[in-house]
Amino acid sequence: MLRTAVQMDPLAPINIEADTTFMMLLEAQARGHRLWWHQPQNLALEDGELFVRAWPLTVRPVRGDHYELGQPETLKVADALDVVLMRQDPPFDMAYVTATYLLETVHPRVLVVNDPSEVRNAPEKLFATHFQGLQPPTIISGDVDVLADFHLRHGDVVLKPLHGAAGAGVMRLTKEDRNLAALVETFAAINRDPLVMQAFIPAVSEGDKRIILVDGEVAGAINRVPPKGETRSNLRVGGVAEPVELTARDREICDILGPELKRRGLIFVGIDVIGGYLTEINVTSPTGAQQLKRFGGADAAALLWDVIEAKRA
Numbered sequence: 001m002l003r004t005a006v007q008m009d010p011l012a013p014i015n016i017e018a019d020t021t022f023m024m025l026l027e028a029q030a031r032g033h034r035l036w037w038h039q040p041q042n043l044a045l046e047d048g049e050l051f052v053r054a055w056p057l058t059v060r061p062v063r064g065d066h067y068e069l070g071q072p073e074t075l076k077v078a079d080a081l082d083v084v085l086m087r088q089d090p091p092f093d094m095a096y097v098t099a100t101y102l103l104e105t106v107h108p109r110v111l112v113v114n115d116p117s118e119v120r121n122a123p124e125k126l127f128a129t130h131f132q133g134l135q136p137p138t139i140i141s142g143d144v145d146v147l148a149d150f151h152l153r154h155g156d157v158v159l160k161p162l163h164g165a166a167g168a169g170v171m172r173l174t175k176e177d178r179n180l181a182a183l184v185e186t187f188a189a190i191n192r193d194p195l196v197m198q199a200f201i202p203a204v205s206e207g208d209k210r211i212i213l214v215d216g217e218v219a220g221a222i223n224r225v226p227p228k229g230e231t232r233s234n235l236r237v238g239g240v241a242e243p244v245e246l247t248a249r250d251r252e253i254c255d256i257l258g259p260e261l262k263r264r265g266l267i268f269v270g271i272d273v274i275g276g277y278l279t280e281i282n283v284t285s286p287t288g289a290q291q292l293k294r295f296g297g298a299d300a301a302a303l304l305w306d307v308i309e310a311k312r313a
Contacts, residue, residue, distance in 0.1 A: 002312055004028055004083040005036040005054050005075075007043075007099070008285070016066045020289040020301070021087040025059045027301040031309075035059070036081075037069060040088060040099040050077040050105050077106045082312055084112045087285045090165035092123055093191075096284075108265075111311055113304075115265030119283050122266065125162055125196050127281045130260075134253055134278040136201055142194040144184045151180055156200040159183060162193045165284070172200055203275025209244055210288040211254060212300045213269045215307045216262030218254050220297035221246055222288050241288070243295035249276040257281065268304050 008021050016022050029035060036054035044051045056070030075081060084103060090096060100116035107116055128135055139150045140162060151157050155175035161168070169187070173180060187195055207223035223244035246254075250273055257278075261269050270286025272279045289300040 002028070002033040002082040002309070003036075003080060004033050004085065005038055005052060005077075005081050006057070006085040006087055007038055007040060007103075008085070008087040009039070009089055011037060011057075011067045011069075014066075016061060016063060018287075018290050020287045021085070021285065022059065022066070023290050023293075023301045024085060024087070024304060025057070026061060027299075027305050029059055031305060033083075033305075036073070036075070037067075040095065040102075043099065043102045045102055045105065048105070050102060051075065052077055052081075078109055081106075081110050083308055084110055086112055086114065086116060086119065089285050090124075090163065092163040092165070092284060111308060113267050113308065114269070114283055115267075118264040118266055122264065122281065122283050123163060124165075124280050124282050124284065125160070127283070128278055131256055131278065134256065135198070136274075136277040136279070137199040139197050140194050141197075142184070142188070142192070144181050147184065147195065147197050148180055150197050151177075154199040158198050158200050160196050160198075161187060162196055198279065201275045201277055201279075206275075207242070207244065208239070208279075209246075209250065209273040210286075211246070211250060211271050211273060212286065212288055212292060213254060213258060213261060213271065214300055214303040215267050216258035216260075217303075218246070218251070218258070219289075219300040219303055220292045221250065222291045222295065222297075241291040241295075243297070247276070249273075253278050267307055268300075 006025060014022055025035060035057040037057040038052050038054040042053040051074055053072050053074050055072050058068045060066055086103060097120055100120040103112045103116040137154055141147055151173060157173050159173055160170040207225045209221050209223055211221040212219040221244055223242045224239040225242060226239055253273060266283050270282040270288055293299050
């Protein structure tokens, strides 16, 4: 029995038929592991010791009645827990980064999944740039003139926030589009982060593959097809999941990434591949596991707990 806390967003709104974290929790409970739920703000570092105010958690696959919380308990993390699943959704802001610093004080005595220092060091759109030759033409900058030059050279492009998630703020600019300067100003009014610009990949109309890797090994993939008239294929903005087979190029990408993900302690990762190009490496709270299993693929949650149990043995 592993004493496990899950750090995630509120439980009430989740879609139990699609949520990957819920699938992980059901699997943990089925294996006899004890569960608690908390949010990042419930962490507290006092005199070098990490504490968390957490709620005992029971989950069940019943829509509208899918969880039950007990009375909150204050736990000394290093003594009371064996595992922490860090599964709150981005944005990857300073609050997110601070949570990784706090959890780093107990890892690996308490196994934090994914490794908090490596989550911090692998921002999803930046991390992908470490692997030369896998991405489409990409630039990261906050300089409108630099971005305009890239736009001029590549024509049809996609512009997106550096630390966004779930397709928020992602937009396509055609060769004739003259809105770049206004868009950069709009993003700058929200935060000071640079922006990502990539050459548009026409193959996105055929889908955006989400490939799940567990401890560096491929668990499987789903295809996310954008709705008509939409560039984004994210499931949260209306993308439709469908089964898909991996190509030789997909496997080549996974073979390059897998050993580095394993070395970094990034145990549960979702990579995005469009038309044979790597676009993102998702290490915070990647999704797609329920759809993968539904289409007859591997049970990624079971694979995850196999790895966690082996590491805690």
